[in-house]
Amino acid sequence: MPAAERPDIDQEVPPAMAIRQTSRSFTTVDAVIRVAIVALVLGTAYIHSTLGGLLFTLNAAGYVVAAIAMIAPIVLASRFRWAVRAGLIGYALMTIVGWAIQGPYYSTAYLAKAIELALIALVAIDFVRLDGNPVTLVRRELAAGLAFLRARRAGAAA
Numbered sequence: 001m002p003a004a005e006r007p008d009i010d011q012e013v014p015p016a017m018a019i020r021q022t023s024r025s026f027t028t029v030d031a032v033i034r035v036a037i038v039a040l041v042l043g044t045a046y047i048h049s050t051l052g053g054l055l056f057t058l059n060a061a062g063y064v065v066a067a068i069a070m071i072a073p074i075v076l077a078s079r080f081r082w083a084v085r086a087g088l089i090g091y092a093l094m095t096i097v098g099w100a101i102q103g104p105y106y107s108t109a110y111l112a113k114a115i116e117l118a119l120i121a122l123v124a125i126d127f128v129r130l131d132g133n134p135v136t137l138v139r140r141e142l143a144a145g146l147a148f149l150r151a152r153r154a155g156a157a158a
Contacts, residue, residue, distance in 0.1 A: 026130075033126050034070065040119040041067040041088070044095075047112045062091060082131045082141075085123050092116040092123075 045063035048056045069077055069084045077084065096116055099109060131137050 030126070030129060033122055033129070037088075037119065037122050037126060038067045038070055040115050040122065041070070044092075044112050044115045044119065047108060047115070051108075059095060066091060082127065082134075082137055085127045085131070086134070089120050089123050089127075092120050 041063050045060040045067070048063065049060035066084065066088045070081075070088070072078075096113055099113060103109075127134065
């Protein structure tokens with residue numbers, strides 16, 4: 001089949017599939033913030049991995065996955081880095097809430113919670129610096145997703 005007849009070649013990419021270009025370039029400050037975030041994530045992952053038990057080990061593994069997602073040069077990870085940031089904030093918050101409900105309350109736990117609070121602050125700063133207003137971002141992503149679904153339906157109907 002010639003390329004002109006194939007629907008997947010030489011067509012405009014729907015907005016939901018396009019890689020969003022940020023309005024500014026990645027600066028040294030952004031790199032320092034990203035390195036600090038990864039260091040804090042790995043620090044709290046290490047603390048949780050030394051505590052033993054399935055819950056702590058799974059928590060440490062989740063943090064390691066988040067650290068990888070924060071620096072992965074994969075197009076999909078880059079496109080949805082805002083979701084990784086939001087997920088990391090939620091993960092750290094749920095870890096703190098779980099600790100507050102269940103404990104144990106000893107000095108290493110307080111250190112881990114301090115690291116997680118610093119992590120939340122840095123990720124929030126990174127989010128605002130690189131992605132802007134979270135509400136506007138979510139609205140834009142929902143609109144792009146709906147446009148993509150409409151384009152797929154229109155293509156399927158034709």
